[in-house]
Amino acid sequence: MTFIDQLRAAERQNRSLLCVGLDPEPTRFPARYRNDASKIYDFCAHIVDATAELAIAFKPQIAYFAAHRAEGQLEQLIAHIRRVAPQVPVILDAKRGDIGSTAEQYAIEAFERYGADAVTLSPFMGFDSVQPYLKYHGKGAFLLCRTSNPGGDDLQNQRLASVPGEPLLYEHVARLAQGPWNLNGQLGLVVGATYPAEIERVRALAPTVPLLIPGVGTQGGDAVATVRAGWREDAPIVVSSSRAICYASAGDDFVEAARREATRTRDALEAAKS
Numbered sequence: 001m002t003f004i005d006q007l008r009a010a011e012r013q014n015r016s017l018l019c020v021g022l023d024p025e026p027t028r029f030p031a032r033y034r035n036d037a038s039k040i041y042d043f044c045a046h047i048v049d050a051t052a053e054l055a056i057a058f059k060p061q062i063a064y065f066a067a068h069r070a071e072g073q074l075e076q077l078i079a080h081i082r083r084v085a086p087q088v089p090v091i092l093d094a095k096r097g098d099i100g101s102t103a104e105q106y107a108i109e110a111f112e113r114y115g116a117d118a119v120t121l122s123p124f125m126g127f128d129s130v131q132p133y134l135k136y137h138g139k140g141a142f143l144l145c146r147t148s149n150p151g152g153d154d155l156q157n158q159r160l161a162s163v164p165g166e167p168l169l170y171e172h173v174a175r176l177a178q179g180p181w182n183l184n185g186q187l188g189l190v191v192g193a194t195y196p197a198e199i200e201r202v203r204a205l206a207p208t209v210p211l212l213i214p215g216v217g218t219q220g221g222d223a224v225a226t227v228r229a230g231w232r233e234d235a236p237i238v239v240s241s242s243r244a245i246c247y248a249s250a251g252d253d254f255v256e257a258a259r260r261e262a263t264r265t266r267d268a269l270e271a272a273k274s
């Protein structure tokens with residue numbers, strides 16, 4: 001089963017476009033785990049259990065684990081996801097980008113060490129920095145295109161005078177991912193929920209690739225506008241929310257609160273399809 005097939009199956013089974021982001025920050029944990037980095041796995045496993053039937057994907061952000069020397073807990077967490085939510089694919093948010101020989105190592109890390117189903121990548125070092133990931137047939141790779149942060153404008157909204165049609169940089173990335181770079185249909189694009197007009201533009205330029213859309217929840221992106229701009233029956237979108245779900249409550253009710261927030265977001269995204 002390819003990553004795109006997995007997304008389609010999870011969307012159907014869980015009736016969801018919601019990707020649950022796992023960004024564990026021990027200072028924000030409930031009192032019983034607070035400031036204890038050895039509890040990263042326990043905290044995240046609770047969030048996974050609470051949302052296993054509500055998610056199209058899980059997206060652990062690797063920096064939140066590596067910063068606390070908790071890569072072993074990330075491995076354990078992915079094994080836990082396989083046990084309790086085998087239908088839900090895992091996107092490793094690593095935003096890697098490097099020369100081919102180093103990219104080969106990053107691809108081993110993402111797909112062999114962690115066994116992720118997809119990874120996030122920066123495309124700005126060019127095709128040879130992306131190619132090593134494409135050797136893992138069936139795995140997915142999301143290229144940063146129009147990111148959710150305000151500074152995304154600095155480069156992504158610059159016009160490329162030397163490219164026919166003088167597209168903006170993010171438009172050029174979208175065309176490459178839809179066409180010449182997408183050798184085996186493995187590529188997707190990252191577009192921020194904070195920029196619905198750009199989601200619509202990316203969807204027009206890249207009508208069939210999956211879109212990973214972070215920025216609903218804490219960053220204030222609009223769930224309804226996001227679905228209207230990006231969702232198509234035949235092209236999956238994966239709308240990610242991390243902090244709003246993980247830290248819906250800092251109290252002992254954090255599991256129920258996470259489930260409530262995930263349900264609310266999942267339902268808002270589903271309702272926007274019609």
Ligand SMILES: O=C(O)c1cc(=O)[nH]c(=O)n1[C@@H]1O[C@H](COP(=O)(O)O)[C@@H](O)[C@H]1O
Binds near residue numbers: 242
């Ligand atoms: O690739 C990403 O996931 C990503 C791309 C982007 O443009 N913006 C963005 O916020 N992200 C990630 O998505 C998550 C957003 O977290 P929340 O704002 O808490 O939902 C973080 O892990 C970011 O690293």
